[in-house]
Amino acid sequence: MRILTATEIRELEAREVSRGVSEEILMERAGKGMARVCLREWDRPCSVVVLVGKGNNGGDGLVLARELARFGWPVSVVLTAWPEAMSPLCAKKWKEISSLRCVSVCCPGQPIPWPGGGGLVVDALLGIGVKGEVQEPLRSLFVECNRQRSERFFSVLAVDCPSGLSEGFQPGWPVIGADLTATVGYGKEFLFREEFADYVGRIEVVPIFEEQPSGEGAEALVPSSLAYLLPPRPKLCHKGQFGRVLIIGGSLGFAGAVVMAAQAAHGVGAGLVCVATRDEVYTVVASKAPAETMVFRVENRELLTQLAARSNAIGFGPGIGLDSTAVELARFLVENTRCPMVWDADALTLLAHHPELWTGMKKRAIVTPHPGEMRRLLGRDFALEERPFVAQELATEKDCIVVLKGVRTVVASPTRPLRLNTTGNPGLAAGGSGDTLTGVLVGLLAQGLSIEDAAGLGVWLHGRAADLAVRYRKAEEGLTATEVGRMLGQAIHSLRQEGWTPYHPRTNDGFGGFNPR
Numbered sequence: 001m002r003i004l005t006a007t008e009i010r011e012l013e014a015r016e017v018s019r020g021v022s023e024e025i026l027m028e029r030a031g032k033g034m035a036r037v038c039l040r041e042w043d044r045p046c047s048v049v050v051l052v053g054k055g056n057n058g059g060d061g062l063v064l065a066r067e068l069a070r071f072g073w074p075v076s077v078v079l080t081a082w083p084e085a086m087s088p089l090c091a092k093k094w095k096e097i098s099s100l101r102c103v104s105v106c107c108p109g110q111p112i113p114w115p116g117g118g119g120l121v122v123d124a125l126l127g128i129g130v131k132g133e134v135q136e137p138l139r140s141l142f143v144e145c146n147r148q149r150s151e152r153f154f155s156v157l158a159v160d161c162p163s164g165l166s167e168g169f170q171p172g173w174p175v176i177g178a179d180l181t182a183t184v185g186y187g188k189e190f191l192f193r194e195e196f197a198d199y200v201g202r203i204e205v206v207p208i209f210e211e212q213p214s215g216e217g218a219e220a221l222v223p224s225s226l227a228y229l230l231p232p233r234p235k236l237c238h239k240g241q242f243g244r245v246l247i248i249g250g251s252l253g254f255a256g257a258v259v260m261a262a263q264a265a266h267g268v269g270a271g272l273v274c275v276a277t278r279d280e281v282y283t284v285v286a287s288k289a290p291a292e293t294m295v296f297r298v299e300n301r302e303l304l305t306q307l308a309a310r311s312n313a314i315g316f317g318p319g320i321g322l323d324s325t326a327v328e329l330a331r332f333l334v335e336n337t338r339c340p341m342v343w344d345a346d347a348l349t350l351l352a353h354h355p356e357l358w359t360g361m362k363k364r365a366i367v368t369p370h371p372g373e374m375r376r377l378l379g380r381d382f383a384l385e386e387r388p389f390v391a392q393e394l395a396t397e398k399d400c401i402v403v404l405k406g407v408r409t410v411v412a413s414p415t416r417p418l419r420l421n422t423t424g425n426p427g428l429a430a431g432g433s434g435d436t437l438t439g440v441l442v443g444l445l446a447q448g449l450s451i452e453d454a455a456g457l458g459v460w461l462h463g464r465a466a467d468l469a470v471r472y473r474k475a476e477e478g479l480t481a482t483e484v485g486r487m488l489g490q491a492i493h494s495l496r497q498e499g500w501t502p503y504h505p506r507t508n509d510g511f512g513g514f515n516p517r
């Protein structure tokens, strides 16, 4: 799904309106879509305080408030302007909600009933209509909201964008920080900037437009563009149909890496998973790996040659080390195999030291550097805002897929537009996450996905598994790669659910049969 500028979004809105879809319908779709996000993300109703601005962003917030109240959530609406000062649509939505007895109202100037931990504040103060730095009286409200959030630990959902954030945003300007931004229609370019991640939090795109914008540009990895990539699971099947994975890695002190990768390859549905590891950790790996994994010694080159020849995809690098054996293995892979590969961790350091290895990886490899590994591969430093460009540069130069990890992981390909991920959370910033991602990617490749599709789908699934793990365990702290690996089935299920009901406004009003009315 394309990522647009605020101007492109406005143009799309104008075209939609000229085709007869009123602004009010678009607002209803936006507010209802966000209610759907809330109903999915919070397993039970919580106290909601909706901060309502006087523009159409406030109108979206009022539709969301109305829908949540209809689902029985305790909702308080906080007005920051009297109806006379509101935009016509916002005033109309206010009129609708004010007739509902189940919503409590806080008028301008009254104390705000901030919720406690577990509660939700909806920031519907300013959307893409903000101009420049936010002025009083909203400025003080921003400061107050951020302070209350840091003391009370409620969650913040930003409607369309965190209030105050815009394309021309300057460091130091006030913004309401959000945990989740439910953005309207299409992803906006400024929301995906790595340096704004602390304001934006996780991104959900709420579709409202029927038109697909044309033109080139970066895309967001979202369920509607990924669900159809999930490998089919025919009923008449056998394990050979779901691919053979070979993971090569592990050395003294780093035995767990291949175990996590193998677990993840199983987790995305690979039919057979083999691990080839060093003699020194063979026993540890064989005892720790999932019971379904076959574990072999990497030193038995004849066996390794046979395994590699039978494999549909190979993952190389987790914990393999940097010594001459590792270099020899890298050479063996680029010279003697033809299947798609994922290179991660130590394999990337080997690549940086032995650039001639790249030649054997063209058109069939996904490399998954974190920023430190990317610096080694490029031989230079780069700034946060350069991430998409350096990933593209490397992908084009080496003719392979580059997955540059980060808050908005970048997937760069020589043949497709850049893609930016929308899933994942800071719990993933821990040892082992990369190994799990390697397993996910190689598991998908083995099932026949192209390197482009496996990279996009795998990155999204890995992040979603981490998000679901946090939703169930309630904290990012202490999230382990093994827990993420265990959630991959749930992530696939959630992708099918979200991608299966693609928004089609004419037929389902955005709720996919979910709307109680």
Ligand SMILES: NC(=O)C1=CN([C@@H]2O[C@H](COP(=O)(O)OP(=O)(O)OC[C@H]3O[C@@H](n4cnc5c(N)ncnc54)[C@H](OP(=O)(O)O)[C@@H]3O)[C@@H](O)[C@H]2O)[C@@H](O)CC1
Residues within 6 Å of the ligand: 009, 010, 012, 013, 023, 026, 027, 030, 053, 054, 055, 056, 057, 058, 059, 060, 087, 125, 126, 127, 128, 129, 130, 131, 132, 133, 134, 135, 136, 138, 159, 160, 161, 184, 185
């Ligand atoms: N795109 C779409 O297709 C759809 C978009 N939709 C929604 O509409 C939103 C855009 O709505 P919008 O245009 O009414 O602007 P919005 O963000 O509410 O802000 C306007 C208010 O901001 C104020 N203000 C401005 N600068 C300020 C400052 N520095 N400091 C303080 N105040 C400042 C300004 O005040 P004024 O300058 O007029 O006094 C005015 O009151 C969009 O984000 C999305 O949520 C949906 O409804 C569905 C379809």
Ligand SMILES: [K+]
Residues within 6 Å of the ligand: 057, 123, 124, 125, 126, 127, 158, 159, 160, 161, 162, 163
């Ligand atoms: K907002």
